[in-house]
Each structure stands twice: as structure tokens, then as C-alpha cells.
Amino acid sequence: MNETIDFTPLTVADREPIARLLHGALVQWYESRLGQGARFGDSPEPFTLFPDVYEALDPGECVTARTADGKIVGVCFSHERETHIAVGIVATSPEVGGRGIAKKMLLLVHEKAKRLGKPLRLVSSLMSLDSFSLYTRLGFVPGAIFQDMLISVPEVGMTAAAPTGTDRIRYAVMADAPRLADFEFSQQGIRREKDFGFFVRNDVGAWRVVVSETGGGSVNGFLAMSTHPSCTMIGPGVAADEATAIALLWKALDGLRGKTLVFLAPCTAALLVRTAYAWGARNVELHVAQATAPNANAKGIVFPTFMPETA
Secondary structure (H helix, E strand, O other): OOOOOEEEEOOHHHHHHHHHHHHHHHHHHHHHHHOOHHHHOOOOHHHHHHHHHHHHHOOOOOEEEEOOOOOEEEEEEEEEOOOOEEEEEEEEOHHHOOOOHHHHHHHHHHHHHHHHOOOEEEEEEOOOHHHHHHHHHOOOEEEEEEEEEEEEOOOOOOOOOOOOOHHHEEEOOHHHHHHHHHHHHHHHOOOOHHHHHHHHHOOOOOEEEEEEEOOOOOEEEEEEEEEEOOEEEEEEEEEOOHHHHHHHHHHHHHOOOOOEEEEEEEOOOHHHHHHHHHOOOEEEEEEEEEEOOOOOOOOOEEEOOEOOEOO
């Protein structure tokens, strides 16, 4: 395939073609490398949630790659935030492999970040050395490594006893959005208040956010989750310490009864990881956080996610 490729924003008519592209690219890659293509199901329909969510948050920020006849052969999701630009899923059709289309889409986002004077951040799979190499060639610096952990919650809820601190956890309301943004900034040096408002309003998708507070009423952790049938996943979230992270995770899981889902836990959070193992979680993949300007002062426990992306 040698025809010209155009790079354009997403349109309303692209919803289903984007879903087919995402589904096909993920099935092909995971099946050819890991024999795990079946984990993404037979239908692309669930992947319509990605363009739905991103366009609801920031219309026009997604980059698509198109052939002369309008066929979408690549997509790069990104999201501008107060402190940075985060990059989500980057996917191309197998038929255009080797043509540098993913790099060209990323360069467009990179150029925008430079114009705005903001760093780029993302979480990428460590199972794909091609992606890892692409990002590091573009100046991303690897940071924290995360274990993708799969867990099935019993129909009756969590059978493990509630950890200390669950009594200080409640569901978020709109007034919490700036408080959560301020807390994340204090821990991680990033801010994205719009995301938290989006989660609490629950306009597109199906979201919940749980908040942990100290005895004095200050936020010491939060955990969002997508409960949509197309993408049931825990994250994003940040906690001041492992005890709070464990309490938040237990509370989130107990509210997802009968569900099988994935969450990402930092490999260095040994107590959190061991506790997750004790609850029945198992590893299915590894991811790494990368940024063009890493924050050396980041602290706390982070739960990343893929939609909308966080790093």
C-alpha cells in the first residue's frame, strides 16, 4: 500500500470504523505475539466506547490516519490536561504496518505539546518492544512499572474482611472534583479536574469514584472505575499510602460484584500486590509509565487506566 495517508481529527461518522480498527489491531497483535486474541471478544462494538468517551471529553483531539478513499488505518487518542498531554491507545491496521504511521500520529501530538509547553505522558505495554522503542526514540523516559492484575469478584462481594480504612470511604460528588485534582497534584504533580467532573457527572460511559478521607476531612486517596459492560476496569486513582490504596481497592471491588475486571498496581507496592494475590488476582501483563518530562518528586500509590488514559 503506497497511497497518500492524511491525518485528520475524528468525526461523528468515524465511531464504528474506529471500533473496528481498535478491535482488529488488538486481536491481531495479542494473538500473533501472545496467543491471547480471544480476550478482546468477537465483536468490535464494545470499542465504540473509546471514541464516545474521548469526543465527549475533548472533541477533535483524536488523530486519525486515512487513505485517499477515507478508510481509517490509524488512530491516536490524546487528551490535553492542565499540566500535560496524555496519550491513550495508539493503533494502526496491520495492512499499513512498517510505514511509520503510528510515529507520524504521535509526532503531531508531540508538536502540539511543544506549542503548549506541556510534557507528554502515557502508559504503554511492556509486552510490545516495538511500542517501547517508538516512545523512547521520541524522547519518552520510562518510569514506574505496573502489574496488570485480573480478578473475579464473587456474586456475594468480597469474601476477604474489609481492610482498615474502608469506613472512611464514600462515593464522590461534584464538589469533590477540584479536591481530587488538588490531591493528585500534591502527590503526582499532575492536574486534570475536568476528568473528575466527567466521571462524577457520568454523562458518557458508566463511572463511579470512591474517595477516602482522613479523620480531619482531608482527601488521602480516590479511585475511579469504569463499570460499563464494554470496559469494566478500575482506575485512575491515587492514594497517599498502601493502606489507603488497599482500602480503596477493596471498596471498589466489593461494588463490582460478579464482575471480572483488570486493574494496574505498581510493582513496587509490595503489600498491595500481595494483598491482591490473596484476594485471587493474577498477573496478565506489564505496563510502564513514560513521560517526556518525568516528575522526580512523585509520591503515593497510583492506579493507572487506559480510558481516558492516565500516567
